[in-house]
Amino acid sequence: MKHGNSTPRRYLALWLPYLSTERIGRIERASGLAPDKAPLVIVGRRENALRLVAADPQARALGLLPGLAFADARARVPHMRVENEDEAADRALMENLLSWCDRYTPVLAEDPPDGALLEISGSAHLFGGEKALRDDLVARLARMGFTAHTAIAGTTRAARALGRFRPSGTIVPCGAERDHVANLPVEALEAGERIAVALRRAGLKTIADLTTRPRKPLAARFGEELTLGLAQTLGEIDRPLIPRRPPPDFSAQCRFADPVGLAGDIDLALSGLARELCETLGREDRGGRAFEVSFFRADGAVRRIEVLSGQPLRDPKILMRLIAMRLDALSDPLDPGFGFDMIRIAVPDADAAAAIQPGLEGEKGGERSVIELVDRLAARFGTETVKRFVARGSHLPERAALAVPSLAAKPSPWPDSKTRPPRPLFLLSPAEAIEVVAEIPDGPPRRFRWRGGLYNTAHVEGPERIAPEWWRARRDTATRDYFRVEDEEGHRFWLFRYGLYDREAGPVRWFMQGLFP
Numbered sequence: 001m002k003h004g005n006s007t008p009r010r011y012l013a014l015w016l017p018y019l020s021t022e023r024i025g026r027i028e029r030a031s032g033l034a035p036d037k038a039p040l041v042i043v044g045r046r047e048n049a050l051r052l053v054a055a056d057p058q059a060r061a062l063g064l065l066p067g068l069a070f071a072d073a074r075a076r077v078p079h080m081r082v083e084n085e086d087e088a089a090d091r092a093l094m095e096n097l098l099s100w101c102d103r104y105t106p107v108l109a110e111d112p113p114d115g116a117l118l119e120i121s122g123s124a125h126l127f128g129g130e131k132a133l134r135d136d137l138v139a140r141l142a143r144m145g146f147t148a149h150t151a152i153a154g155t156t157r158a159a160r161a162l163g164r165f166r167p168s169g170t171i172v173p174c175g176a177e178r179d180h181v182a183n184l185p186v187e188a189l190e191a192g193e194r195i196a197v198a199l200r201r202a203g204l205k206t207i208a209d210l211t212t213r214p215r216k217p218l219a220a221r222f223g224e225e226l227t228l229g230l231a232q233t234l235g236e237i238d239r240p241l242i243p244r245r246p247p248p249d250f251s252a253q254c255r256f257a258d259p260v261g262l263a264g265d266i267d268l269a270l271s272g273l274a275r276e277l278c279e280t281l282g283r284e285d286r287g288g289r290a291f292e293v294s295f296f297r298a299d300g301a302v303r304r305i306e307v308l309s310g311q312p313l314r315d316p317k318i319l320m321r322l323i324a325m326r327l328d329a330l331s332d333p334l335d336p337g338f339g340f341d342m343i344r345i346a347v348p349d350a351d352a353a354a355a356i357q358p359g360l361e362g363e364k365g366g367e368r369s370v371i372e373l374v375d376r377l378a379a380r381f382g383t384e385t386v387k388r389f390v391a392r393g394s395h396l397p398e399r400a401a402l403a404v405p406s407l408a409a410k411p412s413p414w415p416d417s418k419t420r421p422p423r424p425l426f427l428l429s430p431a432e433a434i435e436v437v438a439e440i441p442d443g444p445p446r447r448f449r450w451r452g453g454l455y456n457t458a459h460v461e462g463p464e465r466i467a468p469e470w471w472r473a474r475r476d477t478a479t480r481d482y483f484r485v486e487d488e489e490g491h492r493f494w495l496f497r498y499g500l501y502d503r504e505a506g507p508v509r510w511f512m513q514g515l516f517p
Helices: 019-030 057-061 070-076 087-101 130-143 156-165 177-181 193-201 207-211 215-222 224-233 263-283 316-328 366-381
Strands: 011-015 040-046 049-055 081-084 108-110 115-119 149-153 250-260 286-297 302-313 340-347 350-352 387-391 401-405 426-438 445-450 453-466 480-487 492-498 509-515
Touching (some): 011 130, 011 156, 040 057, 049 070, 087 302, 130 149, 149 156, 156 177, 193 215, 215 224, 250 263, 250 286, 263 286, 263 316, 286 316, 302 316, 445 480, 445 492, 453 492
Parallel strands (some): 040 081
Antiparallel strands (some): 011 115, 108 115, 250 340, 286 302, 286 340, 286 350, 387 401, 426 445, 426 509, 453 480, 480 492, 492 509
C-alpha cells in the first residue's frame, strides 16, 4: 500500500504502567523459577535518597507507590520483594516493544514514560477497524506478559490523557474529545505539579472546570503551555507526531492466522509480497533502490534486513533473487523461533523509474546487466565489498575521485572530460619520486630514472598546469606541471614537476603519477 496523509487523523495511545516489574516477571518465567507472590517494588536513587521507582499492582494496592521513600515502604510492608533499578534494561525492552508496534502502523513515536503513540488513520482497516486493532494489540501484549492501557482519539494529547487517567480501552468518536475528557482531573493536562496544585486551590479540579473559563486570563496566570495543552486535549488543535522511523513510501505486508516458520512458507509469502509491491510501484512509475524486509516473530522479536539496488527496481523476480541472496549471506541466520506472524516489504524512499524496453531478442541492455551483477554481488558479499568511484570537487588527481560502496548513494555524472587532456586509468598512490633530466626552468623531461630503470623520452605532451588548492592546509602549496611521456619502447607515463624554479619557495622535484595502458 502507498502511505499518505489521511483525514481525520486517529491516534492510539499505549501505556505500560508496570513495564519494569513485568520485565522482572518475564525473566523469572523464562528461567523456570517459581513465581513469588510477595509484592514487588523497584528501587532507585532519587534526590540523594532511595525511593520506589516502580511497583507491581499488588504493591500499589498496599500503598507502595512510586516516589515513596524506601525506608517508609519497608516499614509499611516488610515482606515485599525488592529489585534494583536497571534503566538500560528497561530502555532496551521499550525499544523492542516500539519495534514490535510497527506491525500496526509505520507512524509511531515513543511517549515517555513507558508509552507509545501510534497514528492508526491509514492502518486500522487492515485489522477490521479501530476496536479490532486495539483488541489485537492488547491481547498480544498480554500473552507476552504486559499489562497495556490504551485509548484512541483524534489528537495525541487527548489519547494520552484518556489512556493514563481513565480506565483502559476508551475509543473517542471523531470530534467528541471535549465530552470524553471533561471529567478528567487537571493533572491529565500534565502541566506540572505546581500548576496542578494552583488550579485546585483556585477551585478548578477537572478539565470541564477549565473549559468554562476564558483562555486569556488562564494563560496570563498559569502560562500559555497550559492553554495550549488544554486546546490539544479538547481536540481543538493537534500536535504533529514525529515518527521514530520515517514511514515508507510504499509497503506490502502479510499477516498469518497461525505463525509460519518453514522455509517454503516464508518464501511463498515473500514472493507474493514482492509481486504485490512491484505492481504498486509499476502503477506509480516508481522504483526502489532500498527495500526493508521485516519479520515479526510471535514472541515479539523483530528482525529487519536491507536489500539495496543500484537502480530503481520494480521487477519482482529480481527483487526475490536479491532477498534470497541477502538471507543466505546473513552472518546471523534468520531464526523464526515460534514462527512469524507477519512479514512486510517496504520501500523507504521511492525514485522515479521509467519503463525499460528490452531488445528484439529479449535481451536487456548491457548497462542494466552490469547493474544487476553489482546488485547480486552486493547482496551476496555485502555492500561494503563492492565499490565504485565518484567524482570529487578537486583538480588534483589523487583527490578527484573517491571509492564508495556501489549502492551507498545514487550515481552522479562525472565532469565533462572533453575540455581537459586524457588521464591514465592507473594512478600510483602515493606518487613516486623520480630523477629527471630536463631543461630549466620549464622544459619537459628528456630522460628519467624510475624504480632503478632508465627511460629515454621519445614523445612528450604538456605541460598541463594544476595550481595548488588554496583552501587546503599549506602542506601542498606548490604548482604541478603534468606531462604525458612515451619512451623509446612505447611505454607511456604520466609525470609531473612539483614546484616552479625561481617562482615558488622550496626545491623542485619530479614524481611519477600514473601509467597509460
